[in-house]
Amino acid sequence: MEPPSAPPCRVSVPWQGLLLSVSLLTFWNLPTTAQLTIESVPANAVEGSDVLLLAHNLPENLQGYYWYKGESAMDNQQIALYVIATQETRPGSVYSGREKIYPNGSLLFQNVTQNDTGFYTLQTLNISLHKELASVQLHVYELVTKPSINTTTNTTVTEQGSVVLICVSYDTGISIRWIFNNQSLRLTERMTLSEGNSTLSIDPVRREDDGEYQCEVYNMVSSRRSDSIRLAVIYDPTTASSGLSAGAIAGIVVGVVAGVALIVALAHFLFFRKTSGASNQRDLTEHKPSASNHSLGTSDNSPNKVDEVSYSSLIFNTREPKQPIPALSVSTAAETVYLEVKRK
Incomplete structure (x- = not known):
């Protein structure tokens, strides 16, 4: 007995999906067309040098090039026309004789001056009479002199x-x-x-x-x-400057003056205090002998006595001429002086 056969499987693909896929593949395979551009070589030119205005990404099937001074294709600003088929250059209204157009569409400027500074425009023309434009700015500088x-x-x-x-x-x-x-x-x-x-x-x-x-x-x-x-x-x-502001200097001056005044006041205070103390001490010293004498008279044996008084005697002999001394007279030739010496 044979197993039952499975029915065939059919997958339905919408036609819109197939059309989208074909369209995407066609778009990806289309050649990309680069835009026509002009480059100044060098970008900044020295007065008296040569400058090449180099054309990039030229269209195909061209029959001629037109160069103009300025940013637009004006007949009264045409420098020259180059015919590709005959490699012929036809001067325009602003042609100076220093310009040369090459078969690749580039323009050579010879012995440029500062008056050549500005925009330049290339216009291409193909066999279908389609035109494309591209512009470039030329900078010309003179060599500077020594200042x-x-x-x-x-x-x-x-x-x-x-x-x-x-x-x-x-x-x-x-x-x-x-x-x-x-x-x-x-x-x-x-x-x-x-x-x-x-x-x-x-x-x-x-x-x-x-x-x-x-x-x-x-x-x-x-x-x-x-x-x-x-x-x-x-x-x-x-004229040396301290580098301080006027306010800072004024503050320093005020501080110094105040400090000096404080020192003077303190010195006066100490001086008067010392003078007053010395005066009091002198007064005390002048009063102590009488007190000591009073103490000696009343309680000479006091154990707490502070001052001791000793006496010394000095005998001064007065010499008289040698004469006989009367027996009954009292001689006063010798005088005794008592000095009080205080011991502390």
Whole structure:
């Protein structure tokens, strides 16, 4: 007995899905067309050099190239027409004789000047008379000349003085920067630059500003530096600044004055105190002998007595001429002086 056979399986694919798949495959396989562009070689040209305006991504089946000065294809601004079939160049209304068109559509500018600066436009024409446009900007610069530095003041300056340095250049379309000791100058709050950086002012001058100064002029294609000028800063101790604000200085002065006043007051206090103590001690000393005498008279054997009084006698002999002394007379030739010596 044979097993039952399974019915055939049919898969239904919508026709819209097949159409979408075919459309996507067709889109992916379409060749991409790059846009026509122009490149300036070099991007920034030096006056007197040659510049190539190089064409990229040219369309196919072309029959000619048209070059124009400006950003649009104007007949009165046409430089030249190049015919591919005959490799012939036909000059336009602004043709100067320095332009040359190559078979690849590129334009060579010879001995460019600053007047050649601006936009240039290439227009292509194919056999179907379809046109495409692309523009590029040409930059032409002159080589800068060597600048110089002038000063309105002496280059030997006393500290806390001022100085003004001026960079002199007759070039146009330039930028200026300042060089200090062969490095780019770092501006401080004491330094100011004029519009265009041609004038450098330093006020006040400090000892760290002493050194070699140069100015440099430059553009996109060249740069030149001036000769260096030496700024000599002389230290003047009479104009030295402490770097403190007026308020801080006033506070210091007030504090010093107050401190001096306090010291003087303390000295007066100590002086008067010492003077008063010495006076009291002197008074006490003057009163002690009488008290001691009184003590000796009443209680000489007191165990708590403080002062002891001893007596010494000095005998002064008065010498008289040797004469006989009467027997019954009382001689007063000798006098006894008692001194009181206090022992503590």
